[in-house]
Amino acid sequence: MGLSFGSNLIYIDKNQVFSSVKSMTCVGSLFSSRPSSPSRSSPHRSYDSPSSTPPRARHTFSETMMEENLDYAEALIRKWDLDTHKHEKFSSLFVDDREEAKKLLEAVTGLQNAMHYYVKLSSSSEKIIRSQNLMQIAIKRLEKEFYVILSANRKNLDSESVSGRSSRASARSSISDFYEEVYEDEESATTPSRTPPRTPPQGENSISESDRALDVTMADLKSIADCMIASGYGKECVNIYKLIRKSIIDETLYYLGVEKLNHSQMQKMEWNVLETKIKSWLRAATISVKTLFHGERILCDIVFSSSEKIAESCFSEISRDAAVNLFSFAENFGKSKKILSPEKLFRALDMYEAISDMWPEIESVFSHESLSAVRAEAMAALVQLAEAVRIMLTQFEAAIQKDSSKTPSGGGVHPLTRYVMNFLIFLGDYSGAISDILADSPVNAQTPLPESYFSSPTHGGGDDPSAAAITARLAWLILVLLCKLDGKAVLYNDVALSYLFLANNLNYVVSKVRNSNLGLLMGLEWIWNNRSKVNRYLANYERMGWSKVLSSLPQDPTADIPPEEVKECFRRFNLGFEETYKKQTSWVIPDPKLRDEVKITLAKVIVPAYRAFYEKHRVDYSREMGTESIVRYAPEDLDNYLSDLFFAVAGTSSYGSKKTSLSSGGR
Numbered sequence: 001m002g003l004s005f006g007s008n009l010i011y012i013d014k015n016q017v018f019s020s021v022k023s024m025t026c027v028g029s030l031f032s033s034r035p036s037s038p039s040r041s042s043p044h045r046s047y048d049s050p051s052s053t054p055p056r057a058r059h060t061f062s063e064t065m066m067e068e069n070l071d072y073a074e075a076l077i078r079k080w081d082l083d084t085h086k087h088e089k090f091s092s093l094f095v096d097d098r099e100e101a102k103k104l105l106e107a108v109t110g111l112q113n114a115m116h117y118y119v120k121l122s123s124s125s126e127k128i129i130r131s132q133n134l135m136q137i138a139i140k141r142l143e144k145e146f147y148v149i150l151s152a153n154r155k156n157l158d159s160e161s162v163s164g165r166s167s168r169a170s171a172r173s174s175i176s177d178f179y180e181e182v183y184e185d186e187e188s189a190t191t192p193s194r195t196p197p198r199t200p201p202q203g204e205n206s207i208s209e210s211d212r213a214l215d216v217t218m219a220d221l222k223s224i225a226d227c228m229i230a231s232g233y234g235k236e237c238v239n240i241y242k243l244i245r246k247s248i249i250d251e252t253l254y255y256l257g258v259e260k261l262n263h264s265q266m267q268k269m270e271w272n273v274l275e276t277k278i279k280s281w282l283r284a285a286t287i288s289v290k291t292l293f294h295g296e297r298i299l300c301d302i303v304f305s306s307s308e309k310i311a312e313s314c315f316s317e318i319s320r321d322a323a324v325n326l327f328s329f330a331e332n333f334g335k336s337k338k339i340l341s342p343e344k345l346f347r348a349l350d351m352y353e354a355i356s357d358m359w360p361e362i363e364s365v366f367s368h369e370s371l372s373a374v375r376a377e378a379m380a381a382l383v384q385l386a387e388a389v390r391i392m393l394t395q396f397e398a399a400i401q402k403d404s405s406k407t408p409s410g411g412g413v414h415p416l417t418r419y420v421m422n423f424l425i426f427l428g429d430y431s432g433a434i435s436d437i438l439a440d441s442p443v444n445a446q447t448p449l450p451e452s453y454f455s456s457p458t459h460g461g462g463d464d465p466s467a468a469a470i471t472a473r474l475a476w477l478i479l480v481l482l483c484k485l486d487g488k489a490v491l492y493n494d495v496a497l498s499y500l501f502l503a504n505n506l507n508y509v510v511s512k513v514r515n516s517n518l519g520l521l522m523g524l525e526w527i528w529n530n531r532s533k534v535n536r537y538l539a540n541y542e543r544m545g546w547s548k549v550l551s552s553l554p555q556d557p558t559a560d561i562p563p564e565e566v567k568e569c570f571r572r573f574n575l576g577f578e579e580t581y582k583k584q585t586s587w588v589i590p591d592p593k594l595r596d597e598v599k600i601t602l603a604k605v606i607v608p609a610y611r612a613f614y615e616k617h618r619v620d621y622s623r624e625m626g627t628e629s630i631v632r633y634a635p636e637d638l639d640n641y642l643s644d645l646f647f648a649v650a651g652t653s654s655y656g657s658k659k660t661s662l663s664s665g666g667r
Contacts, residue, residue: 104142146237151244157217234307278333290358315368340395355382356432390438411497425518503541541598558613569613598646
């Protein structure tokens with residue numbers, strides 16, 4: 001049932017009216033024990049028990065009591081009428097006289113009970129109109145108090161502080177108990193106690209002055225909101241709250257650098273400008289969800305704890321648009337297909353990871369049905385970013401296959417290899433996000449290669465199918481790179497140099513995998529298999545590159561052979577060694593460990609055989625004055641020459657400074 005009083009409509013529950021009347025006839029009103037005058041020194045008036053009086057007497061008793069309560073409420077409410085003090089500077093009761101503020105709240109509650117009582121007697125009672133006029137005066141005062149508390153305590157009510165205090169509040173039996181304690185503490189501060197004051201607790205339960213101010217502020221807001229909602233003015237209370245708190249959310253996001261940009265605007269921006277905005281968004285998103293919106297949700301739930309529906313509606317109104325706008329930034333980047341390229345992949349992954357990591361908080365903070373648009377927008381952002389990542393991975397693979405840069409002249413590590421492996425190392429740092437994104441698009445389904453190539457029983461993912469997804473994609477991208485390097489190797493005129501080039505590049509790939517997070521993803525078996533390939537490439541290089549030198553000596557260097565054949569062996573060895581050495585002085589092995597391994601292997605193959613041949617025949621063919629010696633090198637000379645190989649300091653500049661068409665971008 002609804003009754004109109006002035007400009008407000010009060011809805012009255014029938015059961016509530018009967019319950020309220022019943023309690024008031026038993027002296028159950030909040031004012032039943034209050035003096036009939038606002039003066040605190042007035043004596044309490046006692047009444048005979050109505051249980052033994054006739055019905056008419058009980059009715060008269062209740063009506064008399066209601067009239068006294070109405071008089072009391074009127075005296076107190078008019079005392080704090082804003083219109084009476086309109087020429088004075090406003091001073092909040094909750095700051096200057098907390099006891100008087102509490103009495104005002106009780107007066108409004110009692111006035112509402114009296115109105116329910118008079119409505120039952122007569123819907124057109126003069127007392128109802130009088131009560132309604134008083135109610136509007138009181139509500140006007142409470143609205144002002146509510147607004148002033150919210151405005152004056154913006155600093156105390158910052159989201160970070162509210163979020164930090166939530167754990168303490170949740171430790172109480174209920175929110176109501178928590179705020180009753182605040183008021184009890186207020187009263188004890190002005191009432192003498194028979195017991196000594198308690199020593200403030202130390203440690204994690206101790207309360208700082210700022211925390212205390214926050215508790216009191218929230219208690220005041222809650223008490224006003226409870227009173228206004230119970231009196232039928234919840235909408236007015238919520239409007240004030242939304243006006244203040246929504247502006248705080250909007251201002252905070254503005255200062256955090258959150259902008260509303262659609263995908264068309266993003267596509268027109270220079271990448272360095274857009275990347276700066278993405279970095280700002282990443283920081284803002286974390287702060288917004290975990291602190292700003294989380295704190296506002298807690299504050300809403302506390303202030304409007306008397307009505308879960310109002311708390312939900314209020315938080316939805318102040319946060320929905322801002323939160324949707326926050327996540328739309330990430331979604332619109334994913335939609336910006338025209339600007340997607342491999343070097344932008346990592347920013348897309350940063351945003352995807354940020355939203356994924358915050359998802360529990362997103363679902364918790366925006367759990368209300370009225371905030372489903374926020375959850376939907378966050379999910380849409382994940383979907384669009386995932387699609388963008390898949391597109392950019394495809395672009396990256398295509399860029400490897402299309403690379404047309406020249407091979408390094410000394411057979412060193414190709415710039416393409418460096419770029420791709422550095423790219424994949426960064427990619428490995430996002431293994432969780434990549435696994436989620438690629439879980440539904442296994443790469444082995446798109447190639448004729450056996451599944452065993454894309455998995456390893458020793459990879460870090462074990463039986464986790466999501467981890468296997470990134471392992472397969474990494475293995476595939478490395479295979480694409482190695483195939484491209486095979487094609488570049490045939491461009492060398494020297495077969496030995498081709499093998500050295502392949503060995504250098506595959507060794508670089510294996511080293512990068514072993515010494516990074518990729519090692520956990522690819523597994524030991526993959527590392528061992530490819531390290532074995534490096535050794536096979538080096539064996540082919542040694543066989544092809546030093547064949548003239550090795551074939552110049554007899555199989556048994558200590559065997560007796562004719563002098564002319566001895567001379568011919570020395571000549572062939574000298575010519576082969578000099579020609580090979582001169583050619584390979586420009587060849588490089590960038591990895592110091594691999595370089596030493598190769599030189600040691602060459603020395604073991606060449607020097608012992610030459611030493612045996614040299615020791616047997618050097619006396620007969622020593623250097624003669626005026627003639628060219630047949631024996632040009634001692635075994636120690638060969639060691640020295642071999643130790644100088646594969647550095648090629650000057651040669652490294654011929655390829656080290658060049659960039660491939662793919663490596664022109666970067667993270």
